Amino acid sequence: MIDQTAAWRALAAHAATMRETHLRELFVGETNRQARFTRRAAGLTLDLSKQRWSTETQRLLLDLAREADLPGAIRRLLDGERVNVSEDRPALHTALRLPADAALEIDGEDLVPGVHATLDHMATMVERFHAGQWRGATGKAIRHVVNLGVGGSDLGPLMVTHALADFRPSGVHRIEVHFASTMDGSQLADYLGRLNPETTLFVLSSKSFTTIDTLSNARTARDWLMTRLGVEEGVDDALVMRQHFIGVSASPEKMGEWGIAPANQLEFWEWVGGRYSLWGAIGLPIALVVGMDGFRELLAGAHAMDRHFREAELADNLPVQLALAGIWNVNFLDIRAHSILPYDGRLEYFAAYLEQLEMESNGKSVTHDGHEVGYSTCPVLWGQLGPNAQHAFYQLLHQGTQAVECDFIAPLRRYDDVAEEATRAHLKSQHRLALANCFAQSRVLMLGDDAIEDDGPRPGHKRYRGNQPSSTLLLDRLTPATLGALIALYEHKVFVQATIWAINPFDQWGVELGKKIAGETQRILERREGIEAMDASTRALIEAAWAAEE
Structure with missing residues (x-):
């Protein structure tokens, strides 16, 4: 220790x-x-x-x-060794900002070409939006993009798009980017009340594509589009899905099952933690605001710090x-x-x-080898x-x-x-x-x-x-x-502090536990059974929620 x-x-x-x-x-x-x-x-x-x-x-x-062997830890992080020990994988967010002529081989595969293939795919999408060529199901150019994500799929893109709003490229079709993350639907409801479904597209950002917060908002958005465009305008459902949804996930299978067209899927990888993911496809909202040139400048600035950190x-x-x-x-x-x-x-x-x-x-209290700190x-x-x-x-x-x-x-x-x-x-x-x-x-x-330039005595409260x-x-x-x-x-x-404290900064098992227990509690609320397993406080809260529905 x-x-x-x-x-x-x-x-x-x-x-x-x-x-x-x-x-x-x-x-x-x-x-x-x-x-x-x-x-x-x-x-x-x-x-x-x-x-x-x-x-x-x-x-x-x-x-x-x-x-604590910090020099060795820095090298291991940037060289792609398995520094995420609890999940037995590397943490390669720095690979997302490597230049195209770099190389980083992990388990016999150079990751850089795949990273830049995704960036190129993003660039193609962004160019279509900025040229006014990404059109909704009724033929009108998309003007509003709503990012549906939570945690790292929301906080990073939200922060950067706000910070860099001054750097919008001139002379392009303007895209307004919005963010909805709350599972209660309050943010999304506001957008659905104001935006035109014919010119609105949704980006579903979820690493696992199982996050209940994001998928709940996504289902509401899909039903809104299907009602307003499919039922009222007579547009084919498949066309609505193709023109109004983009998916960003490490699970292309689940994106496909949900109905995201393959051409509208952007990939990121299990070796990128959600809170470290804005540098890749999760950063699509950023690129829509600042353009791909601006997005690549963001990556270049981060890479300059990576080089400083190493050297x-x-x-x-x-x-x-x-x-x-x-x-x-x-x-x-x-x-x-x-x-x-x-x-x-x-x-x-x-x-x-x-x-x-x-x-x-x-926010950890157990070391890599399982001992309490x-x-x-x-x-x-x-x-x-x-x-x-x-x-x-x-x-x-x-x-x-x-x-x-x-x-x-x-x-x-x-x-x-x-x-x-x-x-x-x-x-x-x-x-x-x-x-x-x-x-x-x-x-x-x-x-x-x-710091005060006077010599007179002051009472305690001053x-x-x-x-x-x-x-x-x-x-x-x-x-x-x-x-x-x-x-x-x-x-x-x-990462430096985690190295000295001998903890893993790349997992979040406390977050995972919260999701699991929330899912169990949701099932009790909906099915109205299993409450006897709850503690007295939680049982009373659930019963109050049931009573409010009656």
Whole structure:
């Protein structure tokens, strides 16, 4: 176990002294601290100088990383070895962004040609949509695409399409992309009430093609189309299926059984976890918004971070350093809450995306060899757009009783391409306002009272302790390439932490258990039998649901 090693014990001893050290003291004692703890790669700048650590801390954390054989783990991940030990398969999301002239042979097969064949298939589809040539069953060009998916089949594409909406290609038939994930049908019902079935297409995104949330929405969408086009317009059912549905799955058989035409099926593979899947066919909604050129730029940015992750020394490696800061906070400073705070409205869904990426990956308590861990793993992660969060939960960050690690994220430049001069000036001023708030908040969280330029005494309710650790991530600009690098940075951070904690970030058995129990409970609700096996609370809840139906 990693907590029994000399490297862990050395960090624990070191932490006993560092817990009493305030961040303001670290900055006073190290005049070049910012430069020492700042690294840059792939259009990103990572400033870790506001973390509650020192050069000695970093050295000891690197010893811990080497004790866990992190260099070997990075190589094994990127070389396609079976790092997903509980399911005995590799985790090859990085293969989805390899360039076409690369090669990655797994079990005697080069995966790259298949990956790029799927990308080419996507490109053909996207070109048809953007040319106005993908027509519905009545001959009208498709204008609205609704993605039906949940988890990784929803959060990633939703986040990226929102973040990159400024990068829509010009001069093409505009496609509006929507997302429906909730199993209760509320999101879908809204779209069905507003959209024209003649110009609406649905993308069914499900790795297994058995996810009840997605298939429930899909059946409702199919019945809506069949009623509105088949019954009312007299259109053949097969034509409706062919012109209004695309499937994305690792199970072509199940797509075919459901009625998805073979030409409308996009493949991804069992070696890609759902929350790591936006880089392939699950990213079709992204490509519909930004075009295939923009989508390939997203892949290229992620691949640039992959190369940095493989090639950079641990001390200069952005994912490694970001991960080690988290290990230090969680395991040695006892900081078990982590907030993601973007200062750019385009990153509105980034925190939600990371909640799944981090907590579904590393929310584990058992090591690879089946032993319960004796140390904390993934912190509770949440977040919101920074300007909104300032008026919501920053009060807790500044004066609450909880220690929280924060990640501040912002692009340095924005609005350079706004044509009208006065509007551009106003918008750039607003961007500077956002940056000012981003930088000021991390400074106050660090310094507390020392950030305030007055000498008068203050009552307790106006005192600020500071000493809250944070990282600041600056993008040169928010582009498809830098967003790709940013996402890949966090993917690799998760892997580094999982390696040190000796847990598997690529399975999600807790999620699978929830699905299984939900299915059993659904059968009881529908059949009205088997309730005697339930506990008293669940039995009462089921009976209340039955009573509501009567």
